[in-house]
Amino acid sequence: MAERILILDRLTKNYGKLKAVDNLSFTIEKGNIYGILGPNGSGKSTTLGMVLNVVNPSSGNFRWFESDMPTHDALKKIGAIIENPNFYPNMSAYENLKLVCKIKELDVLSIDEKLEVVGLLDRKNDHFKQYSLGMKQRLAIASALLNDPEILILDEPTNGLDPAGIHQIRDIITRIANQGTTILLASHLLDEVEKICTHVVILREGKNLYTGRVDEMNATHGFVEVAADDPAKVKAFLESCEEVSKVKELPKGVMKAMLNQPTDAATLNQKAAQQNIFFNHLIKRKESLEDSFLEITKN
Amino acid sequence: MLRLFNIEFYKFIRSRSAKVLSIIYFALFAFIALFSSIRFNFGVVDFRVAEQGIFNFPYVWHFNAYFLAVLKIFLAIVIVSLMSSEYTNRTLKQNLIDGLSKWEFIQSKFSMVVVLSLTSTLAYFIISLILGLVFSDFTEASIIFSDMEYIAAYFVKLLGFFSLCMFLGILVKRSAFALGFLFLIWVLEGLVRLFINFEAKPLEFLKQFLPLQAMSNLIVEPVTKLEAVSSAANQLNPEFDKDYGVPLTAIIIVLVWTVIFVLGSYKLLQKRDL
Numbered sequence: 001m002a003e004r005i006l007i008l009d010r011l012t013k014n015y016g017k018l019k020a021v022d023n024l025s026f027t028i029e030k031g032n033i034y035g036i037l038g039p040n041g042s043g044k045s046t047t048l049g050m051v052l053n054v055v056n057p058s059s060g061n062f063r064w065f066e067s068d069m070p071t072h073d074a075l076k077k078i079g080a081i082i083e084n085p086n087f088y089p090n091m092s093a094y095e096n097l098k099l100v101c102k103i104k105e106l107d108v109l110s111i112d113e114k115l116e117v118v119g120l121l122d123r124k125n126d127h128f129k130q131y132s133l134g135m136k137q138r139l140a141i142a143s144a145l146l147n148d149p150e151i152l153i154l155d156e157p158t159n160g161l162d163p164a165g166i167h168q169i170r171d172i173i174t175r176i177a178n179q180g181t182t183i184l185l186a187s188h189l190l191d192e193v194e195k196i197c198t199h200v201v202i203l204r205e206g207k208n209l210y211t212g213r214v215d216e217m218n219a220t221h222g223f224v225e226v227a228a229d230d231p232a233k234v235k236a237f238l239e240s241c242e243e244v245s246k247v248k249e250l251p252k253g254v255m256k257a258m259l260n261q262p263t264d265a266a267t268l269n270q271k272a273a274q275q276n277i278f279f280n281h282l283i284k285r286k287e288s289l290e291d292s293f294l295e296i297t298k299n
Numbered sequence: 300m301l302r303l304f305n306i307e308f309y310k311f312i313r314s315r316s317a318k319v320l321s322i323i324y325f326a327l328f329a330f331i332a333l334f335s336s337i338r339f340n341f342g343v344v345d346f347r348v349a350e351q352g353i354f355n356f357p358y359v360w361h362f363n364a365y366f367l368a369v370l371k372i373f374l375a376i377v378i379v380s381l382m383s384s385e386y387t388n389r390t391l392k393q394n395l396i397d398g399l400s401k402w403e404f405i406q407s408k409f410s411m412v413v414v415l416s417l418t419s420t421l422a423y424f425i426i427s428l429i430l431g432l433v434f435s436d437f438t439e440a441s442i443i444f445s446d447m448e449y450i451a452a453y454f455v456k457l458l459g460f461f462s463l464c465m466f467l468g469i470l471v472k473r474s475a476f477a478l479g480f481l482f483l484i485w486v487l488e489g490l491v492r493l494f495i496n497f498e499a500k501p502l503e504f505l506k507q508f509l510p511l512q513a514m515s516n517l518i519v520e521p522v523t524k525l526e527a528v529s530s531a532a533n534q535l536n537p538e539f540d541k542d543y544g545v546p547l548t549a550i551i552i553v554l555v556w557t558v559i560f561v562l563g564s565y566k567l568l569q570k571r572d573l
Contacts, residue, residue: 052396054573076398086389091313102306103397143397 002029003066005151005182006051010060013046013206020046022206023060028151028184033177035193035214036186037293038203044186045083047203048155052080065150076104079144080153085136089129093120093139096128100143114142118172134165141172151182158192170196194289204297218292221259224268227281231255237277241268254281303407304414306399310381311411317377321415324373325422331367332426336433352525354434357446361521361543363427364449368518371457374415375464379477382408382468392573405565412465416457423453452517452545459514459553462560469564485511507548510556516549 006028013021021043028034036044049055051062053071064074087096097111115121118138123131131139137157144152157173158166173196177183187193193200194214202210210217228234231253238247238257245260265284272279287295311317335354353362385391394404432438464481471477488509495502506512524543 049572053400054392054395056570056572070400072395072398072400072403075396080396082392082396084389086393088310088313088390089388090315095313099306099309100397102302102309103394103399105302 002031004028005030006062006064006184007066008047008051008060008062011047011050011057011062012059013043013050013055014058019206021050024203024206024208025060026201026208026211028182030150030182031180032199033183033197034185035197035200036184036203037188037190037193037200039188039297041205042188042203043206044188044203045155046206048080048082048153048184048186052082052153054082076147077149078151078153079147079149080155081137081140081144081157082153082155083159085140087128087136087139087143090127092125092127093131093142094124096139097143097146100146104147106147110146110148114145115139117145117175118142119168134161134168137161137165137169138172141169145176149181151184152176153184153186155186156188157185158187158189190290190293202293202296210296214289217296218287218289221262222284222286223256223258224263224265225250225254225256225281225283225285226268226272226279227252227254228272228277228279230277233277234272234279237272237275241271243268300406300410303403304410307381307407307411308414314381314384316380320373320377324370324377324419327370327373328367328422328426332430335430352436354430356431356435356437356443358521358524359427359431359435360446360449361518361524363423363430364453365518365521367423367426368453368456371419371460374419374457375460375481376474376478378412378415378461378464379468379481380474381411382465383472383474383477386469386472389573395573401568402565405561405568408465408564409462409561412461413458416454416461419457420450420454424450448545449518452550455550455553456514456517459510459557459560462557463510466560466564466567469567488512508552510553513549513552513556517545517553519543 004027008024008026011021011024012019024043024047036047038044046055050057051064051071053075064071065077067074088099091099093115094111097114098108100106101108101111112121112124115124118141120135120138120142123135128136128139141154141157144154154173158169161169170192173183173185177196183196185193185196197214199212200210200214200217201208226234226238231249234253234255235247235249238244238255241257243259243261243263244257246258248256248258250256263284265282269279269282353359385394391404395401399407428443431443435443437443463484464477467477467480468474471480488511491509492506492512495506507516519541521543523541
């Protein structure tokens with residue numbers, strides 16, 4: 001079994017009556033890229049806050065690196081950025097990173113290297129307050145990388161950025177991921193998670209709705225849309241097929257059939273033809289991740 | 300511990316307001332020394348502050364401890380802003396995520412409080428020594444180094460006061476409000492003392508436990524001790540006899556408050572979600 005980096009065990013956070021995070025359990029294994037996906041207010045940041053020592057859990061617990069070391073020591077081995085990049089406005093980028101090195105007890109030699117990774121080396125002596133949001137976010141990533149972390153935690157890293165900035169950040173994350181670093185990415189953007197992550201935890205109102213591989217999230221066998229001159233006959237035919245689990249009527253006489261096993265469109269076409277039904281419309285499709293996501297998160 | 304002070308000192312020297320206020324503070328120290336050695340010559344009036352006996356050893360220790368302590372409000376602003384800016388810039392949160400524990404954070408802040416108190420005490424010692432050596436009528440070592448208790452009292456006074464400022468900075472999270480809160484405590488203590496004086500005489504002993512009162516009790520006013528003033532006072536009231544020493548109880552009370560403020564800061568931080 002792969003090395004486990006973080007284990008959450010029934011972690012719960014109440015703010016008064018509101019359950020921000022409700023009995024959340026999942027495990028993060030080395031080498032994977034995890035996405036925590038959920039709409040705003042679903043408890044993503046609160047969850048990260050708890051494992052990062054800034055929010056006190058109401059109940060449940062978590063463990064870093066399967067060891068009993070204090071959380072703040074474990075945090076020295078990880079890199080994390082949360083919501084907005086927080087740095088000292090009157091210090092330069094370099095000075096800010098030097099402070100992080102002091103806290104994490106690191107050598108300052110790697111600062112320039114990490115600034116290079118995020119493309120800020122030529123601006124390293126500028127004050128943090130003069131940076132644009134995109135630069136601030138990139139500096140935060142550089143800061144999180146200083147210790148060559150076992151895991152990189154990113155909370156909404158592209159929030160508020162312009163398209164070019166979003167592209168830059170995703171590019172950097174993908175490069176880091178390709179080096180084999182474990183990543184935990186919280187986002188409300190499905191396509192961000194889809195593009196970057198291998199695994200996903202879906203949250204809604206603090207509850208865990210789905211945990212597993214991204215490509216298994218829509219692990220159905222797809223569906224076919226068919227139409228023929230006589231919709232009633234098509235419907236009866238589809239319902240008689242053993243490959244079809246459910247039939248739904250779409251507008252204009254088109255029938256949508258959910259498949260329950262790997263099925264070729266051609267096989268279906270042939271079968272229909274044998275019963276003298278000739279399709280004038282046949283499409284086989286897989287559900288998009290978005291459909292699956294909406295299916296999972298709908299009330 | 301050195302690592303924690305190192306972290307705080309790094310923040311301190313890179314904070315413009317902290318630097319400017321500290322420079323003003325220590326400049327005022329020097330300025331006061333300079334000012335008191337000036338001879339005021341207005342024709343008929345030829346007056347020199349330094350020649351009124353205030354810089355005689357060992358009186359100078361007491362006199363300077365009392366008056367230089369007033370300037371501590373400048374450093375109080377520095378400390379409050381060092382605390383609250385960690386909240387307003389959300390750097391406290393980042394520090395914790397980077398691997399500083401909450402207790403380490405408090406330790407690093409408190410180490411700055413100790414060092415600032417020490418630095419100020421050292422400045423007070425040097426300036427008093429110089430003023431004394433220049434203006435004192437007696438310069439025998441045994442006299443110079445008597446009444447050293449005021450140096451300890453001065454340090455404890457600053458330590459207690461700055462710890463309170465640290466606590467308020469964390470409690471209120473905004474420098475201006477924290478200083479307002481400090482003022483509020485001062486007013487409240489005044490009201491409590493008034494109430495005790497007029498309505499609850501038997502509770503008199505409680506007054507010494509009020510934090511600001513305890514700090515003020517450390518160094519009693521030195522003016523009536525001055526020879527000229529005290530002989531006048533004796534003529535008016537032959538019974539006039541005042542203890543000008545540093546009360547040990549006050550030292551203990553202020554040190555206990557210091558511990559309460561430091562642990563209180565930690566408890567606040569521990570309980571809060573950031």
